[in-house]
Amino acid sequence: DAKTTQPTSMDCAEGRAANLPCNHSTISGNEYVYWYRQIHSQGPQYIIHGLKNNETNEMASLIITEDRKSSTLILPHATLRDTAVYYCIVRDLNAGGTSYGKLTFGQGTILTVHP
Amino acid sequence: GAVVSQHPSRVICKSGTSVKIECRSLDFQATTMFWYRQFPKQSLMLMATSNEGSKATYEQGVEKDKFLINHASLTLSTLTVTSAHPEDSSFYICSASRDREFFGPGTRLTVL
Numbered sequence: 001d002a003k004t005t006q007p008t009s010m011d012c013a014e015g016r017a018a019n020l021p022c023n024h025s026t027i028s029g030n031e032y033v034y035w036y037r038q039i040h041s042q043g044p045q046y047i048i049h050g051l052k053n054n055e056t057n058e059m060a061s062l063i064i065t066e067d068r069k070s071s072t073l074i075l076p077h078a079t080l081r082d083t084a085v086y087y088c089i090v091r092d093l094n095a096g097g098t099s100y101g102k103l104t105f106g107q108g109t110i111l112t113v114h115p
Numbered sequence: 116g117a118v119v120s121q122h123p124s125r126v127i128c129k130s131g132t133s134v135k136i137e138c139r140s141l142d143f144q145a146t147t148m149f150w151y152r153q154f155p156k157q158s159l160m161l162m163a164t165s166n167e168g169s170k171a172t173y174e175q176g177v178e179k180d181k182f183l184i185n186h187a188s189l190t191l192s193t194l195t196v197t198s199a200h201p202e203d204s205s206f207y208i209c210s211a212s213r214d215r216e217f218f219g220p221g222t223r224l225t226v227l
Contacts, residue, residue, distance in 0.1 A: 034215070034216075036216075036218075038159075041206070042220060042221065043119075043121075043208050043210075043218035043219050043220045043221045044159070044210075044216075044218045046215050046216065046217070046218075102149060102161055102164060103149070103161070103210075103216055104161065105151075105158045105159040105160070105161075106158060107158050108158060
């Protein structure tokens, strides 16, 4: 079972910031928070990941609460092409030597960016 | 970012035939690849973990004799759907692991 809960859907106006929440109250100390998105009929695309500290890259920012039980993905200036399903996933990056913990996808948040 | 390819992107076959899907990691060596299946309007479901040089690990409820996985090299994993039936029609996606998962574009399988 997925270890995260996300709202089913969200809307955002083009050019505005999109803030997507995720709850992961049972996260353990060695689990990272990953965000992926999937545009219709394509493979998922990596967005960002983090452990404790807030992270930012060219696509988005990730804000993780101090207790690590929730996080928010921020798309600073949403465009129509950001319309997709956004998945928040917790994953153990140190699962046994060189093998990585598997990703368990929940239902994600359908983000619709409108003009 | 790293590139993972899948071939074919789309396949239509008759019931009872077998279909092979290839997943290639184009610019890094992947000791571990994953295979997912996605039905319409549903999330991705992990089918199996493919480890180079060893047997695949299948998730509960996935028939290993029906979904044959071969990870013959560090850049190639194949999934063969044997004796395909209409209920096997789905979107099959692979991923290769490095510091993160890099996903292929998916293969749309339609079994008539």
